[in-house]
Amino acid sequence: MVAAVLGLVGFLISLYLWLWKVGLLGALVCGDGGCEVVQLSEYAELLGIPVAFFGMLAYLVLLALSLLGLQPRWQERREPTVGLVLVAAVGVVYSAYLTYLEAAVIHAWCRWCVASAVIIASILVAAVLGLRAMGRPAATRGTAA
Amino acid sequence: MAQSMNLKPFYVVLGVIALVGAAAIWMARTDGSAVEVGPTPVSATSFPGHVLGSDSAAVEIVEYADFECGACAHFAILTLPDIKQRLVATGRVRLRYRDFPLPGHSQSPAAHMAAACAGEQGRFWEMADQLYFGQQAWVRDRRPARRFEQYAEAIGLDMKQYEDCVDEDRYAAQIAAGREEGMTVGVNSTPSFLIGGLLVAGSISYDSVVALVRRAEGATAR
Numbered sequence: 001m002v003a004a005v006l007g008l009v010g011f012l013i014s015l016y017l018w019l020w021k022v023g024l025l026g027a028l029v030c031g032d033g034g035c036e037v038v039q040l041s042e043y044a045e046l047l048g049i050p051v052a053f054f055g056m057l058a059y060l061v062l063l064a065l066s067l068l069g070l071q072p073r074w075q076e077r078r079e080p081t082v083g084l085v086l087v088a089a090v091g092v093v094y095s096a097y098l099t100y101l102e103a104a105v106i107h108a109w110c111r112w113c114v115a116s117a118v119i120i121a122s123i124l125v126a127a128v129l130g131l132r133a134m135g136r137p138a139a140t141r142g143t144a145a
Numbered sequence: 146m147a148q149s150m151n152l153k154p155f156y157v158v159l160g161v162i163a164l165v166g167a168a169a170i171w172m173a174r175t176d177g178s179a180v181e182v183g184p185t186p187v188s189a190t191s192f193p194g195h196v197l198g199s200d201s202a203a204v205e206i207v208e209y210a211d212f213e214c215g216a217c218a219h220f221a222i223l224t225l226p227d228i229k230q231r232l233v234a235t236g237r238v239r240l241r242y243r244d245f246p247l248p249g250h251s252q253s254p255a256a257h258m259a260a261a262c263a264g265e266q267g268r269f270w271e272m273a274d275q276l277y278f279g280q281q282a283w284v285r286d287r288r289p290a291r292r293f294e295q296y297a298e299a300i301g302l303d304m305k306q307y308e309d310c311v312d313e314d315r316y317a318a319q320i321a322a323g324r325e326e327g328m329t330v331g332v333n334s335t336p337s338f339l340i341g342g343l344l345v346a347g348s349i350s351y352d353s354v355v356a357l358v359r360r361a362e363g364a365t366a367r
Contacts, residue, residue: 001155004159005159008159008162008163012166012167012169015170016170019170025170025347025348039215042281070155107285
């Protein structure tokens with residue numbers, strides 16, 4: 001459940017940044033303009049596609065996996081949670097790279113990007129905890145992922 | 146067997162989050178934040194800004210912008226080329242650029258001066274393109290003047306005249322006048338646009354510009 005809520009919030013943040021990137025929104029609500037500097041940098045695109053778009057896709061997959069894992073017939077199976085761990089791990093690695101770029105190369109902070117990095121890391125933690133809980137007897141499990 | 150959970154309350158929470166998020170994003174669209182303003186009191190001595198397009202165009206778009214502002218670069222790179230090609234070149238719209246350097250932007254005064262000095266030689270819009278497309282490079286320079294000189298050379302300016310102009314701060318008063326005029330009409334962020342008596346803030350899309358131009362054309366025709 002935690003992963004699903006976080007996945008939805010992450011998706012909304014990515015959607016917001018993507019809509020701005022393609023020119024459908026006004027000024028970014030960001031505070032000091034750092035979001036715009038980061039979003040206009042060369043690192044905000046990958047293969048000519050806004051990074052925020054890939055973020056949207058990743059969060060959609062995470063949301064779908066989280067919801068799948070909550071369905072009665074999937075609750076005892078590890079696949080959705082393993083999928084969450086794998087997708088979130090890739091997301092954390094790429095978010096860490098982007099955060100490094102903000103700090104060391106672009107010299108500007110995009111608060112929405114930082115929020116997204118925190119969210120993807122939290123999803124990874126929740127998914128790992130959920131996976132570990134699956135190894136324990138059913139009576140002691142929570143529903144972290 | 147897994148204990149069956151009642152997921153309905155959880156789905157309701159997810160739905161509420163989705164709705165609130167979607168509403169927040171919807172409200173961030175620029176079109177809804179247009180503010181109607183009265184006629185602009187412009188004194189005879191004030192700087193008219195940099196104009197592109199026909200004097201006989203029915204609609205004028207006034208842009209208040211800062212060369213160091215990321216959203217202004219976003220607009221200049223993504224939207225302005227379409228406006229120039231499809232609205233200005235066809236005689237439908239006249240574009241007027243007014244300097245609105247923001248106080249927190251340390252490189253902005255030099256960038257606006259470089260553009261104004263290029264404007265003196267009839268190359269304002271070419272320099273504006275250089276500044277916006279190269280914003281990522283010069284915004285981090287401690288001394289961007291050298292890079293501005295490269296832009297000046299690239300667009301074919303008379304370098305002696307350009308350097309004299311920059312050294313003398315020849316257009317400082319006009320740049321300040323542009324900012325003051327913007328504040329008079331209620332500009333408090335960049336980019337802002339005055340189209341047919343409506344003041345709109347943010348890097349608006351081409352479709353939004355066209356909608357505002359159509360509205361202004363309708364008002365002119367009546």
